[in-house]
Amino acid sequence: MADVTLVIKRTFDATPEEVFKAWIDPKQVAQWYGPEGFTNDIHEMDVREGGSYRLTMRVPNGDTHPLRGVFKTVQPPTKLVFTWQWQHGEKWGAETLVAVEFKAVGDKTEMTMTHEGFADEKEKEMHNQGWSSSFNKLEKLLS
Amino acid sequence: MVKYRDGERMLDALGLPLRRTMVRRLQQEGAMSLSKLAVPFKISLPAALKHIRLLEDSDIIETHKRGRVRICVYKPSAFKELGGWLASQSAFWESSFDRLGTIINKRKR
Numbered sequence: 195m196a197d198v199t200l201v202i203k204r205t206f207d208a209t210p211e212e213v214f215k216a217w218i219d220p221k222q223v224a225q226w227y228g229p230e231g232f233t234n235d236i237h238e239m240d241v242r243e244g245g246s247y248r249l250t251m252r253v254p255n256g257d258t259h260p261l262r263g264v265f266k267t268v269q270p271p272t273k274l275v276f277t278w279q280w281q282h283g284e285k286w287g288a289e290t291l292v293a294v295e296f297k298a299v300g301d302k303t304e305m306t307m308t309h310e311g312f313a314d315e316k317e318k319e320m321h322n323q324g325w326s327s328s329f330n331k332l333e334k335l336l337s
Numbered sequence: 338m339v340k341y342r343d344g345e346r347m348l349d350a351l352g353l354p355l356r357r358t359m360v361r362r363l364q365q366e367g368a369m370s371l372s373k374l375a376v377p378f379k380i381s382l383p384a385a386l387k388h389i390r391l392l393e394d395s396d397i398i399e400t401h402k403r404g405r406v407r408i409c410v411y412k413p414s415a416f417k418e419l420g421g422w423l424a425s426q427s428a429f430w431e432s433s434f435d436r437l438g439t440i441i442n443k444r445k446r
Contacts, residue, residue, distance in 0.1 A: 198348065198419050200426050204434050208441045216437055225440050229432035280345070288348035307434075309426050311348045311419070312357075 198311030206303050210271035210296040213303045217274055217294060227251065243268050247276070262286075271296055277313050289313040343396070344422025347415070350395040355380075356388050360397055363411035371400070371407040 206213050216222045220236040227234050231254040238248040243265055251259040260281035267275035274294045280287040291313040297304045351357050359374055375385035389409055392398045397415040400407050 198351075198423065200423055200430070202427070202430050202434065204438070206438060206441050208444075212441065212444070213437075216441060222440060226436040227433055228429065228436075230436065282345075287345035288352060290348065305434075307430060309430065311422070312352055 200307075200309040202307045202309075204305050204307075205299065206305060207301075208303055209301075210298050210303045213305055214271035214274065214296055218268075218270075223249070228253075241265060241268055263289075263292075266291075267293075278309070344418045344425075347395045347397060347418055348422065350391045350397060353388070356392055359388060359409075360392065360411060363398060363409055368408055368410040371409055374409055 216226065218239065218241045220239045223239070224234040224236050227249070228251050233252045235250045235252070236247070237250070238246055240246055245265050245268075246262065247265070248260070248262045251261060253259065262279050262281070263277040265274070265276045267273055272295060274296075276292055277289050278292045279289045288311070291310040293308045293310070295306045297306075351360065355378055358377075362374065362377075363369065371385055371389060372382060374389070375382060378385070386407075389398070389400060389407075393400055396412060396418070398409055398411050400409045402408075
């Protein structure tokens with residue numbers, strides 16, 4: 195079946211801390227989410243695992259596109275994972291998953307963003323990982 | 338956004354691993370009856386039909402009745418929409434990251 199995953203790598207002339215912050219600081223997100231000419235109203239940005247964000251993207255032609263999601267992993271300055279869901283009229287679209295990793299390379303930061311079409315399977319995986327690490331702990335405790 | 342809607346509807350329909358497995362079987366093994374398709378999942382026919390309806394509504398498969406048997410067929414054109422979704426997301430992020438680069442540079446100066 196079609197692999198519905200998008201991977202984009204970029205290198206920025208900044209530290210991982212700075213690039214990470216640009217993803218979670220509402221003032222900065224408002225400035226860069228979306229193509230040139232787009233603006234964003236950030237309604238909520240509760241950056242902690244399980245916390246939500248809500249924003250409205252304003253397109254130059256006047257249309258607005260509400261977007262929302264939940265933070266799944268918040269590990270400054272190396273990893274950020276959150277769900278991504280557009281609103282279409284009254285309905286919410288498919289929930290997808292965005293994962294961003296930040297790696298220092300010299301005095302720059304290599305950022306890898308993965309936008310995965312199926313949020314559920316990743317969640318299941320994370321769930322499984324959660325269990326396996328619990329089991330590892332249990333194993334240590336028992337040995 | 339609005340024009341990516343069909344792609345997102347497909348993502349929704351494919352959001353459940355069970356439905357993805359159903360589609361993969363139809364892709365690889367060709368058309369088959371609903372009851373044959375449902376066998377590996379140990380689910381009832383009405384439950385299987387519900388999943389099939391969702392896939393049919395998002396244009397990934399089509400079904401037709403032959404007597405009392407419902408035949409499910411994968412549509413080869415289905416994933417073009419998803420290609421469109423990917424392309425639109427790619428354009429969205431690439432241009433966003435251009436702007437991100439600009440504001441990071443501004444802050445540094």
